[in-house]
Amino acid sequence: MMLLREALGDSLRRTRVAQSRTLREVSTTARVSLGYLSEVERGRKEASSELLNAICEALDVPLSDVLSDVSVALAPAPAEDRAVTAAPGVRVDDGTRVVIPAPTARALAAA
Template sequence: MPGPAFGSEDGSGTRPRPLLRTMLGDVLRRERREQGRTLEDVARTAKISMPYLSEVERGRKEASSEVLAAVCDALRVELSDVLAEVGRDLAADRARRERVLRLDAVLGRRTARTARRPGDTYCLAA
């Protein structure tokens, strides 16, 4: 399964924080698929359009609290459980981002400590 979708790049080269609407959509889609239900079935039960539910699941639409309540009712899950799952996903994403060292940051610190001379080379290991 692909990782969470993120907001647009901010120009700094750092990976932006995930958007709440995207994370929420991911959790709703996972729950629907785990139940083996179709978009059409859940949308009909929630009394919203199938294209709108699809947009919510893909994180393209910011769902109102009423829509979220209707989708959760249709999926027979508590909104608090969905939000708790989003919180766990956000915490996991934060842990992944904190484990990653940026090569330019490492090289930047290294070059600040030692003067570079012509002919210096760097060995980069993955």
């Protein structure tokens, strides 16, 4: 499971690298220490909303775009992409719950 701070850091780093900018350039523009920005990008530090906004302004990208990217990264995989195995007679309901059907009257009478 990916943490929110890791997903935020990944998104910010991808954006910075796509712009061919260095940590130093972005940290200077955002007025954030280079070390702290590095920690945020590596998902080691929780960035405040003010800090995230400053970094996004330095990258010239709306915070909403970063948050949208993060929400996609954190969204669960579709059920068909999950490797779920179930015993015969057991069905997997939407990939999050295993539903075990109650025994039928016929099965109870046979037992």
